[in-house]
Amino acid sequence: xxxxxxxxxxxxxxxxxxxxxxxxxxxxxxxxxxxxxxxxxxxxxxxxxxxxxxxxxxxxxxxxxxxxxxxxxxxxxxxxxxxxxxxxxxxxxxxxxxxxxxxxxxxxxxxxxxxxxxxxxxxxxxxxxxxxxxxxxxxxxxxxxxxxxxxxxxxxxxxxxxxxxxxxxxxxxxxxxxxxxxxxxxxxxxxxxxxxxxxxxxxxxxxxxxxxxxxxxxxxxxxxxxxxxxxxxxxxxxxxxxxxxxxxxxxxxxxxxxxxxxxxxxxxxxxxxxxxxxxxxxxxxxxxxxxxxxxxxxxxxxxxxxxxxxxxxxxxxxxxxxxxxxxxxxxxxxxxxxxxxxxxxxxxxxxxxxxxxxxxxxxxxxxxx
Amino acid sequence: xxxxxxxxxxxxxxxxxxxxxxxxxxxxxxxxxxxxxxxxxxxxxxxxxxxxxxxxxxxxxxxxxxxxxxxxxxxxxxxxxxxxxxxxxxxxxxxxxxxxxxxxxxxxxxxxxxxxxxxxxxxxxxxxxxxxxxxxxxxxxxxxxxxxxxxxxxxxxxxxxxxxxxxxxxxxxxxxxxxxxxxxxxxxxxxxxxxxxxxxxxxxxxxxxxxxxxxxxxxxxx
Numbered sequence: 001x002x003x004x005x006x007x008x009x010x011x012x013x014x015x016x017x018x019x020x021x022x023x024x025x026x027x028x029x030x031x032x033x034x035x036x037x038x039x040x041x042x043x044x045x046x047x048x049x050x051x052x053x054x055x056x057x058x059x060x061x062x063x064x065x066x067x068x069x070x071x072x073x074x075x076x077x078x079x080x081x082x083x084x085x086x087x088x089x090x091x092x093x094x095x096x097x098x099x100x101x102x103x104x105x106x107x108x109x110x111x112x113x114x115x116x117x118x119x120x121x122x123x124x125x126x127x128x129x130x131x132x133x134x135x136x137x138x139x140x141x142x143x144x145x146x147x148x149x150x151x152x153x154x155x156x157x158x159x160x161x162x163x164x165x166x167x168x169x170x171x172x173x174x175x176x177x178x179x180x181x182x183x184x185x186x187x188x189x190x191x192x193x194x195x196x197x198x199x200x201x202x203x204x205x206x207x208x209x210x211x212x213x214x215x216x217x218x219x220x221x222x223x224x225x226x227x228x229x230x231x232x233x234x235x236x237x238x239x240x241x242x243x244x245x246x247x248x249x250x251x252x253x254x255x256x257x258x259x260x261x262x263x264x265x266x267x268x269x270x271x272x273x274x275x276x277x278x279x280x281x282x283x284x285x286x287x288x289x290x291x292x293x294x295x296x297x298x299x300x301x302x303x304x305x306x307x308x309x310x311x312x313x314x315x316x317x318x319x320x321x322x323x324x325x326x327x328x329x330x331x332x333x334x335x336x337x338x339x340x341x342x343x344x345x346x347x348x349x350x351x352x353x354x355x356x357x358x359x360x361x362x363x364x365x366x367x368x369x
Numbered sequence: 370x371x372x373x374x375x376x377x378x379x380x381x382x383x384x385x386x387x388x389x390x391x392x393x394x395x396x397x398x399x400x401x402x403x404x405x406x407x408x409x410x411x412x413x414x415x416x417x418x419x420x421x422x423x424x425x426x427x428x429x430x431x432x433x434x435x436x437x438x439x440x441x442x443x444x445x446x447x448x449x450x451x452x453x454x455x456x457x458x459x460x461x462x463x464x465x466x467x468x469x470x471x472x473x474x475x476x477x478x479x480x481x482x483x484x485x486x487x488x489x490x491x492x493x494x495x496x497x498x499x500x501x502x503x504x505x506x507x508x509x510x511x512x513x514x515x516x517x518x519x520x521x522x523x524x525x526x527x528x529x530x531x532x533x534x535x536x537x538x539x540x541x542x543x544x545x546x547x548x549x550x551x552x553x554x555x556x557x558x559x560x561x562x563x564x565x566x567x568x569x570x571x572x573x574x575x576x577x578x579x580x581x582x583x584x585x586x587x588x589x590x591x
Contacts, residue, residue, distance in 0.1 A: 057488050083491040096489035100507045109503065110493035159494060 013163050013195040015054060017063035023049050025060055025219035031163070031195035037224070038198045038210035041242055046219030047199040048093075051165050054197070055090050056083035067195075068162040089156030093168045095148045097140040103127060103151045104136035110159040126154040130184070146177040150184075157192070164196045170205065182209060203244060207231070215239050233367045237285050246338045247288045253368065255280040263366065266332030270308045272366035285369040292365025293339035296358045297349060308361040312337060314353055319343050326351060328359070370563050373540050374548035377456070379571075381544060382524040385463045386517055389471040393516050397475030398505075402484075419469045427533025430462045434534060452534075459535040459542050466530050470519040478512020479505070514583035518576045525572055
């Protein structure tokens, strides 16, 4: 699905690229100044290719790229600026630092636009900004993974770019360093007012850092929006699968004679809001977030039991610390329902493989695709 | 001691290095970074002097240098003199023979420069020429030095090709290696021994200096 409007085409980054092959692309997204847009999707989904196309390192066969009011690429107009003329800050996945240059000289290398005498002090300031005071004279080989990443970020920013491109910038460091660097990126954002594009396959990272996510698959931008929207309202089963969301089912949208709408799912009649565009008796895919599945207590009836109750068999129970992930299967479908509850609650309710349980599917959570 | 032969040898080695390094840089970089049709053929042609017997290579060079051959005739027309049995002739032959020694270490060095380092330089705003001089050249410096050392040392020691193309003309084409052979033929073992020792010393010192340079070359600043 493409975005319906591009609100900030003059200031931000606007990307529209199409090509049939060799790497298929059908991308359409924009990123406003100060916004952090995460491109997520599986490996080989075209994320890095898109980033390279924006940087001018890859030339697609169709479309255009505009940034800060300049046209960087326009296939129809025959425009394709080289990377040197695009003012981009690119942090490579493995940082691509110049191994024969010190941290400071690495940063200075991106300062062609700065008078020669000012380069050294400015580079030192950039390094201080990413907390590398005192390490200006170190060569990349003598820096830790996290420090290298910071040098790469400082070098990208020293170019005073119109857009910051981050290609899996946290994938080459350990978990603890990753958390710290992610926090630093969030802080760094306060200072810079340019579009930031983050390529990642880590959904948690994308959700935590980005204002919006853009789901890519085979070069196709399937859906973009805030993480919460994407996670609760994926537009298609494919997007749900790419976002690691499991509870996708097929049912039938129904309108009865009195005008009531509901969703027929096997033997169950589920209350749900139907989009106006869906015709009665139409076959639909629907999704429910795990957070909107409520377990019925065994002994005591609880509130909400009247809301879309369904009955299933526990086919899997995986305990991950304090959280238990429950998978239910049903007699009428091969699709299974997953949800999470506190492990102690699972124990108290006597949940175990093969047990019959009933749950409520909250109507507000049911999303018809 | 044939000082004149030593002079010819050193001159030949120096000119070969000077002329071959730009060629080696260009060809080595092209072969390392570009994909084109006939690349394998090109690499094979560069490596050919490594596997051909020097006398065979010398024989073909001698034939093509003759005034009856197109190349020799062209040279004669442009410069007014022939190539066989001249310093120019053995220099040209030396360039051909040393091509793999100059190109291959440089090609390997360029292959060792990750492509994204080059791309990072472009994204930093460095022009292709600045990328070459500030980033690539310092990174391939050890390969360049290896190429220099190999070419220099190999030219000092070259025998078969030089003999075929240049013969043994005093002060023109008689290199130290050929002079040593002449002395041995004349049963002057003492003379041959001194010259051999000098050749050994010169080769050793040259390579020592060159490898010292390679070490110093690391850590160049922008």
